[in-house]
Amino acid sequence: MGVKIDGIDKIIINRLIEDARTPILSIAREVGISGAAIHQRLRKLEVSKLIAGSQLMLDPKVLGYTTTAFVGIFLESASMYASAIKRLKNIPEVVESHYTTGNWAIFIKILCKNNTDLMHLLNHDIQRIKGVARTETFISLDQQINRQIKV
Amino acid sequence: MGVKIDGIDKIIINRLIEDARTPILSIAREVGISGAAIHQRLRKLEVSKLIAGSQLMLDPKVLGYTTTAFVGIFLESASMYASAIKRLKNIPEVVESHYTTGNWAIFIKILCKNNTDLMHLLNHDIQRIKGVARTETFISLDQQINRQIKV
């Protein structure tokens, strides 16, 4: 993991984490080097794969997705993992899926419009996936932290 | 929640979710309307708050953060929630925190460099937060889905 990052790189990264469309020249003026230099540093950071891309962030609430929930899924056998994931990928409300140690085999994060939709998603979409034995659901009532790891 | 989005808006959004720095004019050429029109649509979507911003995405693995874990936290009493969150905010490895129904009061997502760091984080940083009674940890061995809600 030989990626070395100095203070200027940190400023560049932090400005672009706040707003990925910040003009490079405005960062250049802030740190006091030329735009070309910023540009080359960015390319280096991309080549190193530290920068994985940039994303427009949507607010799910504006689309009506007001409920966030986590669901732990018990599988009948570990061998059903791959096929279960395939099915989960087809459910748009599933925004994260992990294979975890501990209680469950699969652990997912989902967004729903309301509790009726959540119930429908659980009973109709998730519970009916082949291999799914049982689920445990935790509804997020409040999210206080949502950030990236710091450089 | 009166935000109506047509096919062109969807294309704009999806292109910018893939790469937030995509030039507006290249989207304009793709959909066959002028850059000015794309620009106006984007402004409308920003005003509607559907677009919450844009972010540079870092790859935590390149920084050495190879372990993702979820930790359920039991609190001695719900009244310690606010102060516990305050302490969690000071732990950079904590990237998400939720107040959840079900077993735990607080549910967090953390990134660590390895299992030793994870243990240290749990025993030294998290367990010692005032009000934290007990924790349950789930390590993610594999993440197969990571996306935003679709428009």
Place this chain on the structure above:
DNA sequence: TTTGAAATGCCACCGGC
């Protein structure tokens, strides 16, 4: 790694439809 300069391309704002 940095710089300035140059070519190219983009953005953001109009007035008008």
Place this chain on the structure above:
DNA sequence: GCCGGTGGCATTTCAAA
């Protein structure tokens, strides 16, 4: 809602140090 035009910037590349 969309367009074309425009002036001012931004991006990208290059040779040079």
